Amino acid sequence: MPELPEVEVIRRELDPLIRGKTFSKPCLYVASTIAHPCAEEFTNRLQGRMVKKVDRKGKYLLIYLDCGILAVHLRMTGNLIYADYSEDTVPAEEYRFLRLSMPFTDQSALHYSDMRRFGRLWLVEDEDQLASVVLKNVGPDILKGLCCENFLMRLEKRKNARLKPLLLDQKFVAGMGNIYTDECLYRCGLHPLQKVSDLSNAEKEELYRQVRQVLEDGIEYGGTTFRDYRTSSGALGDFQSRLGVYGRKGDLCRCGAWIEKITVGGRGTYICPCCQKQPQYEGKE
């Protein structure tokens, strides 16, 4: 479900809600939800821990505790739900796919629900373990640790890569997913199968700008709700109304051409065939 903007919207909402709260005993309904350590150790060690802040790297939500870090990856359909029982605002529908409940010592709780069960949580001891166990294949966060020079250097090392698979590679840069990658390339007028080596310097710099801009726009509009995405208080995103190509096969582009759907790297991919020209490569393609 979520890409960087959705996780960031959740982070901004969740941080003031749970900062300073202390976890009581969690209740785990689906053992596979916990990636590290084992289920029993996870619940034992989370109990009694106090939330210091909620952070993020790429698509990982990082809940810093007075001792250790709770990391969450929502994958496709994961949802974090904040519930305050003195207000009772969360609709029962949100609890259909409940996998883990993490109550606080007051009358509130953080729940994890996940229809497809792909999402995972980790509880690690410190930054070192976070880096080696959770974030070992995660590159710089696009909106945090990535200046233009760094981005251009990284592109230089991946000259032969095609744009869409590269942007989706979290080790290259962290945060882009299927929706925002398509939107980004559409805005740049670049075809997803284009190779890095064919870009001009100006196009590379524009790619850097748009990679960041499309994510910032997504955050500004509260994320994209295509199906399951909700913020931690159950709100829907609004960026879906501002998408240029994603999910819009058959619609008209500004230029008057029909938006098409193709497959790139096994992912459904939306393009304007007029604004994003198919690259013509010689030989074996």
Add this chain to the structure above:
DNA sequence: GCTTACCTGTCG
């Protein structure tokens, strides 16, 4: 690289 696997639901 590509394919498969992990899961469950929805849409055509």
Add this chain to the structure above:
DNA sequence: CGACAGGTAAGC
């Protein structure tokens, strides 16, 4: 009924 879904890891 098959195809597909916002993600990633593993195995050719």
